[in-house]
Amino acid sequence: MERSANALDERSKRVLWAVIESYINNPGPVGSRYVTKKYAFGYSPATIRNIMADLEEMGYLRQPHTSAGRVPTDKGYRFYVEHILEEEIGYHSDFAKTILRRFKSIMQDMESILSETTKTLSALSHYMAMAVSPGPEGVTLRRIELLPYKEDRIAVLILTDEGIIRHHIIKNEFRLSASDLSRITNFLNREFAGYTIKDIKEELINEMIKDKEEFDTLVDRALRLCTEAIETYGANIFITGLTEILDFPEFADIERIKELYRTIEDKHNIIKLIDKIAHSEGVQVIIGTENPIKELHTMSVIASTYKDKDRPAGVVGIIGPKRMNYISAISLVDTAARILTKILEEGGEGWKRRK
Amino acid sequence: MERSANALDERSKRVLWAVIESYINNPGPVGSRYVTKKYAFGYSPATIRNIMADLEEMGYLRQPHTSAGRVPTDKGYRFYVEHILEEEIGYHSDFAKTILRRFKSIMQDMESILSETTKTLSALSHYMAMAVSPGPEGVTLRRIELLPYKEDRIAVLILTDEGIIRHHIIKNEFRLSASDLSRITNFLNREFAGYTIKDIKEELINEMIKDKEEFDTLVDRALRLCTEAIETYGANIFITGLTEILDFPEFADIERIKELYRTIEDKHNIIKLIDKIAHSEGVQVIIGTENPIKELHTMSVIASTYKDKDRPAGVVGIIGPKRMNYISAISLVDTAARILTKILEEGGEGWKRRK
DNA sequence: CGTTAGCACTCCTCTCCATCGAGTGCTAAT
DNA sequence: ATTAGCACTCGATGGAGAGGAGTGCTAACG
Known part of the structure; x- marks a missing residue:
């Protein structure tokens, strides 16, 4: 035997x-x-x-x-999902329809779209859904605006090719006038538009500050001002649908719920997970102890990256119990990633209206 | 007897x-x-x-x-808190110090401040904390900006006296050029700056659309464009610290946690509660069944309004079990409301630096 | 007449134990 | 190699009984 x-x-x-x-x-x-x-x-x-x-x-x-x-065991599940992943993953047209219908009505910035995506995803899958917006390295500056706000405050608006918008308030240390700001804005856009936030952050600013003696003080000030606004740029994490999984018998234990809640509340925790996913191709399934986050050892994560200009931009996925419906979950996540990739593609050409 | x-x-x-x-x-x-x-x-x-x-x-x-x-009973608690409220409420200087220290380093828009406030409040009280940003009727438009974004998109930026900033993307239906937008922006600021969002929404726009024949088409278009951006304005609700109360014995029952979580996840629910508080003076204590939200009948809510120009602007508070430390909780909430009021006061004069 | 000691009683909680049933592992037969 | 049969294991269920905290009542007391 x-x-x-x-x-x-x-x-x-x-x-x-x-x-x-x-x-x-x-x-x-x-x-x-x-x-x-x-x-x-x-x-x-x-x-x-x-x-x-x-x-x-x-x-x-x-x-x-x-x-x-x-x-x-986790190994058993692994066997199971490997076979699922070998098959052609079905495009989940119900989901696609639902989500596109919603987007048509909001047509908002990328982060609103991600937020809507997680809501739809968790509603349809009955598991928790998560999405991560593109980080500094995946975001290209399209336009930056410095607007006089209150007496000694300036509002900085950052618009990106990816449809992500951030605003920030900074101190008007140098008492710059509206026309100063307008000149600075022009300068910043001329120099930085088209670069990723990461490039702007790491290379350009450092470089320019280095030989600042060659520039006039206004430029110097411009750089200092936008440094603060640029530096705070970070990816946003969206997680929805804890209620969806609360009724699963694996959460009959109260400690489990507390643990899970604490884990997802601490978003820095999730970053670790994202790194693992971001640089892989296709739908990733992370089962139980395969997960770098110890608190998720009783859960499974299904995630995929969505892309912008053929580079990974962000992550979208589902978190559920190990005993989850992998077939439909994988299909949903795959569909979500494809849709987001498509939105970014179209966004690059100006977010053309869908017919 | x-x-x-x-x-x-x-x-x-x-x-x-x-x-x-x-x-x-x-x-x-x-x-x-x-x-x-x-x-x-x-x-x-x-x-x-x-x-x-x-x-x-x-x-x-x-x-x-x-x-x-x-x-x-609830009546018993009521007796208890009435006596507490009669006393002078102690200013919670620890809390004040902590929160002011944090604000000094961020000095951001009002909603970031509210978010920080709830975090600090829940950390110090060990209960859940909530805050609501000012609604349309409490927010005065300081400045509105229309910026060309993508090919057929316009980014709308709304800056308010209260330090609340909102951005919005709208369709550039009329194919307006950058100079058109600049003219529209000037027009909008001339007409609307200084009014509350509610006024702008309800009265001005309607009125102006009514006799639109008197205006040229550009103005008409300007009004239509900003209508959408203005209409989406709503108060934001911040709730933090569910983990803080998870360990109280009253939540040993798993159903209780699920119920509570569902209640706070549905933020529209909270709106009902806010109305009750917003128009009352001083710290409000809502014990158990006094609460209009049925799901909070086993909880107590302590809340107070913070003010702007002597009118109620938003709400800040604590949600905890009925068996809670009312004395310290009341003091914390009162202090939080005072601090937020003060920030708004100072903001009106340009967010002067604290010495 | 208010206050107190004493005592029977109630009801919750914890633990122990017997029962039950699902499902296994092993062995021997096919 | 497969299968029927059977003893065995182990968790789940539920009832009985002990223990204990705290009450309500009564009668005595100052």
């Missing part, structure tokens, strides 16, 4: 698949009899038990306690 | 006070013996029992079940 440690024959695969599907559809360990009833394999429970014992030995399943049914 | 239905003699008051304080300090019904031990009244438990029975009859206390200790 010995079989090589990692090779799964066809029959084992089918049983493993059956166990995982059963477990996803209703919680609680799945037993050998249930599998034989639900899936007509043509084997008796005893045979299935043998196979399940093998699968356990190989690390795909485990027993919560002796004489309970089997439950998939 | 009968005594008139609502009059509390001095001794009863002292006992009631003792029971409530005991209950606030540690959960679980408080018994007659505990009271005599902890507070040296000079009476035996039996006497206290009699008094407590009277207090129960009058509706200030109740028994969770026969032969348990007493627990305050």
Whole structure:
């Protein structure tokens, strides 16, 4: 009955698949009899038990306690999603329709779109949804405006190609007049428009401050002013739909909820996760302990990057229990990423109206 | 032993006070013996029992079940906070210091300040904190800017006296040029600066659209454009610190947490609550069933309005279990409201630097 | 007449234990 | 290799009983 440690024959695969599907559809360990009833394999429970014992030995399943049914391990889920990912991922047209309809009515800045996306995504998937806006390296400055605000304040408006808008208030340290500001604005746009925020932040400003002696004081002041506004630029994280997953039996334990809530409230935590996803191609599935965030070891994350000019811009995804409907979740996330990529593409040409 | 239905003699008051304080300090019904031990009244438990029975009859206390200790009713808490409110409310200087220190470093727009305020408030009180930014009727337009953005988009920037900044993207339906926009901007500022958003929304625009024939088409277009941007203006609600109250024994029940979370996630819900508070003077305490929101019947809300030009602008407050430390919570909320009022006052004169 | 000691009683909470049932692992038969 | 049969394990369920906190009542007291 010995079989090589990692090779799964066809029959084992089918049983493993059956166990995982059963477990996803209703919680609680799945037993050998249930599998034989639900899936007509043509084997008796005893045979299935043998196979399940093998699968356990190989690390795909485990027993919560002796004489309970089997439950998939992270390795088991991994097997399951690998097979899903091999298939063509279905474009989720319901989702696409819903979300495009919403966008048509708002047609707002990118971050409003991301916020709407997470809402739609969590409503349709019944899991938590998250989205991350492009970071400094993925955002190209289109226009910067310095406007006189209050007596000693200036409002800085940053408009980007990606449809992200940020405003910022800075002190008018040098008591610059409206016409000064207008001149500075022109200068800034001439110098910096078309560069990414990251480039502006790291290279240009440093460089120009270095040989500032060559410039007149107004330019020097312009650089100092916009430094503060530029430096605060950071990606925004949107997370919605905690209520959606609250009813899953895996959150019957109150400590779990508290832990989860604390984890997502601390958004810096999520950054770690994003890095892992941002530089990979296609839909990423992170199961349980594969997650760098310890608090999410009981959860699965499905995420994908959306792109701008063929470079990864931001991340969109779903967070749910490990026992989640991977097929529909993967399809939803993939669709979301495609839509966001499309919006950015069209945005580059001026956000043409969809027909 | 009968005594008139609502009059509390001095001794009863002292006992009631003792029971409530005991209950606030540690959960679980408080018994007659505990009271005599902890507070040296000079009476035996039996006497206290009699008094407590009277207090129960009058509706200030109740028994969770026969032969348990007493627990305050909402009426009991009401008695308690009325006495607190009669006293001079202590200015919470720790809080004031902390928050002013933070503001000094950010010195940002009003909504960032509100966001920071809730964070500090929840961290210091260990309850949930909320804040509401001024609504359309409390916000005076200082400046509006229309900037060409993408090919067929215009970015609208709204700057207000209260330090609230909003940006909005609208369609450039009329293919207006940069110089058109600049002329429109001038026109809008000339006409509307100094009015509240509400006034602009309701009266001015309607009026001007009515006799639009008298105006040239550019003005007509200007009005239409800014209508959309103005109309979306709404108050923002900030709520932080759910994690702070998660550990209180009243949330040992998982359903309670879910319910609470759903309640605060639906921000429209909170609006109802705000109305009740916004038009009252001083610190408001809303105990349990006094709350118009049914889901908050097990909670208490402590809130106060902050003002701008002597008119109520927004609301800041704390949400916690009924069994909460009212004395410190009231002091914190009062201090927060005063600070925000002060910031708005100073903002009116140009956000002068604090010395 | 208010106050107090004493005592029976109530009701919650915790723990223990028996039962039940689902599901396994093993063995022997096919 | 597969299967039927069976003993066994372990969690879940629920009832019984002990323990304890606290009350309400009564009768005695100053």
